[in-house]
Amino acid sequence: DTAVSQTPKYLVTQMGNDKSIKCEQNLGHDTMYWYKQDSKKFLKIMFSYNNKELIINETVPNRFSPKSPDKAHLNLHINSLELGDSAVYFCASSQQGGSGVIYEQYFGPGTRLTVT
Amino acid sequence: DQQVKQNSPSLSVQEGRISILNCDYTNSMFDYFLWYKKYPAEGPTFLISISSIKDKNEDGRFTVFLNKSAKHLSLHIVPSQPGDSAVYFCAASSRGSGNTPLVFGKGTRLSVIA
Numbered sequence: 001d002t003a004v005s006q007t008p009k010y011l012v013t014q015m016g017n018d019k020s021i022k023c024e025q026n027l028g029h030d031t032m033y034w035y036k037q038d039s040k041k042f043l044k045i046m047f048s049y050n051n052k053e054l055i056i057n058e059t060v061p062n063r064f065s066p067k068s069p070d071k072a073h074l075n076l077h078i079n080s081l082e083l084g085d086s087a088v089y090f091c092a093s094s095q096q097g098g099s100g101v102i103y104e105q106y107f108g109p110g111t112r113l114t115v116t
Numbered sequence: 117d118q119q120v121k122q123n124s125p126s127l128s129v130q131e132g133r134i135s136i137l138n139c140d141y142t143n144s145m146f147d148y149f150l151w152y153k154k155y156p157a158e159g160p161t162f163l164i165s166i167s168s169i170k171d172k173n174e175d176g177r178f179t180v181f182l183n184k185s186a187k188h189l190s191l192h193i194v195p196s197q198p199g200d201s202a203v204y205f206c207a208a209s210s211r212g213s214g215n216t217p218l219v220f221g222k223g224t225r226l227s228v229i230a
């Protein structure tokens with residue numbers, strides 16, 4: 001009974017292609033995130049959506065376009081893939097409390113993207 | 117510019133002994149701290165958290181200590197078990213500032229030897 005799921009788990013593609021990664025959470029959370037873990041192993045926030053609205057966009061190239069069709073889904077579309085996009089991408093979700101406080105985040109298993 | 121630092125990339129501990137993982141931060145606006153555990157090919161799993169109004173939080177074998185003046189926190193695991201072998205990430209946020217993202221350290225790989 002997976003709480004946060006991502007598809008695909010592995011994605012190998014060539015430079016210049018366009019690809020999408022899907023994320024779904026069944027925890028009833030209202031906030032979802034995309035993180036990137038690069039070769040140096042840092043986990044960095046890319047985007048955050050609250051109730052389908054973009055609330056955080058951490059200077060990610062506009063080749064990356066998140067889309068949240070509903071509170072339970074946050075997909076990531078990447079155009080014109082580059083070698084430097086190779087990384088593990090993690091989706092996460094959390095519940096926002098009163099006064100904008102955000103509680104613990106729950107992560108998906110990750111999608112390992114390899115651009116050749 | 118690393119705002120959250122885990123200076124030990126790895127740590128080996130014998131089963132039954134205490135594991136101490138350390139984390140330092142530079143941003144004085146951080147007021148909420150979390151530890152995540154990550155197994156290979158899985159996403160990080162929330163372990164324990166602490167608010168800046170406390171200096172200690174305990175959950176079973178796991179205790180987190182916060183020293184605000186030193187901008188330092190540590191995770192103690194007692195007794196350590198082989199299943200605790202994983203990468204541990206320290207994370208911080210400014211909950212008082214609303215929707216600020218979690219800032220993660222680079223992680224410490226813990227190996228518990230039977």
